[in-house]
Amino acid sequence: xxxxxxxxxxxxxxxxxxxxxxxxxxxSAVESREQLRRLKRxxxxxxxxxxxxxxxxxxxxxxxxxxxxxxxxxDPQMRDEFRRxxxxxxxYVGTEAVPIDSARTSQSPGEPQDTGSDxxxxxxxxxxxxxxxxxxxxxALAGGETWNALARMRRALEMALASRLSExxxxxxxxxxxxxxxxxxxxxxxxxxxxxxLRHALQVANSAIHGEEARPDAALEAILTIDRALHExxxxx
Amino acid sequence: xxxxxxSAGVVGRAVHVSDLIDLATIESxxxxxxxTAIYEWKYQHASTAAKATAGAGSAAIxxxxxxxxxxxxxxxxxxxWLVIAxxxxxxxxLAGGVLFGIARRLHAEFVAAQALLSELVEVxxxxxxxxxxxxx
Numbered sequence: 196x197x198x199x200x201x202x203x204x205x206x207x208x209x210x211x212x213x214x215x216x217x218x219x220x221x222x223s224a225v226e227s228r229e230q231l232r233r234l235k236r237x238x239x240x241x242x243x244x245x246x247x248x249x250x251x252x253x254x255x256x257x258x259x260x261x262x263x264x265x266x267x268x269x270d271p272q273m274r275d276e277f278r279r280x281x282x283x284x285x286x287y288v289g290t291e292a293v294p295i296d297s298a299r300t301s302q303s304p305g306e307p308q309d310t311g312s313d314x315x316x317x318x319x320x321x322x323x324x325x326x327x328x329x330x331x332x333x334x335a336l337a338g339g340e341t342w343n344a345l346a347r348m349r350r351a352l353e354m355a356l357a358s359r360l361s362e363x364x365x366x367x368x369x370x371x372x373x374x375x376x377x378x379x380x381x382x383x384x385x386x387x388x389x390x391x392x393l394r395h396a397l398q399v400a401n402s403a404i405h406g407e408e409a410r411p412d413a414a415l416e417a418i419l420t421i422d423r424a425l426h427e428x429x430x431x432x
Numbered sequence: 433x434x435x436x437x438x439s440a441g442v443v444g445r446a447v448h449v450s451d452l453i454d455l456a457t458i459e460s461x462x463x464x465x466x467x468t469a470i471y472e473w474k475y476q477h478a479s480t481a482a483k484a485t486a487g488a489g490s491a492a493i494x495x496x497x498x499x500x501x502x503x504x505x506x507x508x509x510x511x512x513w514l515v516i517a518x519x520x521x522x523x524x525x526l527a528g529g530v531l532f533g534i535a536r537r538l539h540a541e542f543v544a545a546q547a548l549l550s551e552l553v554e555v556x557x558x559x560x561x562x563x564x565x566x567x568x
Contacts, residue, residue, distance in 0.1 A: 197495075199510065199519050201492055201495050202520065203519035205521050208492075209519075209521070210520075212523065212524060212527045213527070216527065248561065249561055249566075250563025252561075252565075252566070253452070253562075256450070260449045260450035261448070264449070264452075264544065264545055267449065268540055268541050277548070277551075281555065285542075406557035406560075
């Protein structure tokens with residue numbers, strides 16, 4: 196009798212173990228396959244070619260966020276998607292440290308000095324702006340969106356620099372805004388005196404993008420500086 | 433409760449990247465320590481399940497083999513049920529071994545998770561910003 200009881204008990208245990216293992220394995224395989232299919236549908240690469248905050252965020256949080264860690268460890272294709280997304284986010288927010296050299300001493304003459312911190316004075320400077328990005332950034336700043344304003348200007352400057360340098364036949368490596376700025380100044384795309392203020396503006400933008408508090412007057416000054424540089428870069432023949 | 437949810441409850445739910453995103457963005461000085469705690473729980477869970485399963489199989493084998501060794505004459509033994517018990521016990525011991533293997537392989541996932549968490553911590557401001565924009 197005890198043999199039958201032991202056999203029955205161990206059979207039930209063994210069967211439930213096999214069912215649990217089988218279902219769990221099948222569920223994890225299905226989940227991995229679903230996730231890969233979802234990523235293919237999202238077309239991560241297309242979204243990363245000209246990203247916005249919403250697109251990048253959706254790719255990372257909404258798309259890649261659903262990946263189970265075992266799939267990430269097993270699947271090299273999945274890891275590639277993550278690497279591409281992180282590179283795009285770093286490029287978007289900018290991680291390169293931009294050193295300041297003679298930042299405040301070489302400001303070009305005629306630069307607006309009245310950069311009051313209230314919304315009224317922010318809106319007053321709109322007339323002096325040269326680019327659509329600058330106007331949108333000042334509006335964002337007036338609305339209290341310092342992060343958005345500076346991220347937008349930094350991205351616009353990077354794109355303008357990359358475009359002008361590539362037109363000049365310069366092959367861009369892995370350098371960010373700082374090294375592109377040096378190159379652009381060296382080959383005359385930007386006046387030598389603008390490098391210092393631009394580096395300072397990029398540093399203000401970087402700090403804000405990385406979560407540090409940026410004073411509205413410093414943010415506005417950075418926007419104006421980058422706006423002038425954008426005008427110089429895009430207005431050149 | 434679905435079969436899938438039941439098996440996830442028994443085996444343990446896999447850590448997802450969204451869990452790491454949450455860890456990276458919460459107000460914590462050391463999200464890596466929190467991740468380490470999660471993987472310690474997972475390791476404890478896997479190794480305890482392995483011990484329990486292998487232990488149950490071993491107990492079934494011992495409980496059926498010892499009486500045979502002590503019983504004279506051996507002809508009175510109920511062989512078909514004993515074979516069933518041994519097969520089932522063998523499956524349990526094997527499953528325990530597999531679970532030990534899974535527990536041992538957790539370190540690879542742990543290292544990958546820590547590396548991924550570092551990348552996420554680096555862009556945590558971006559993620560917070562994205563979430564804030566989404567909620568506004």
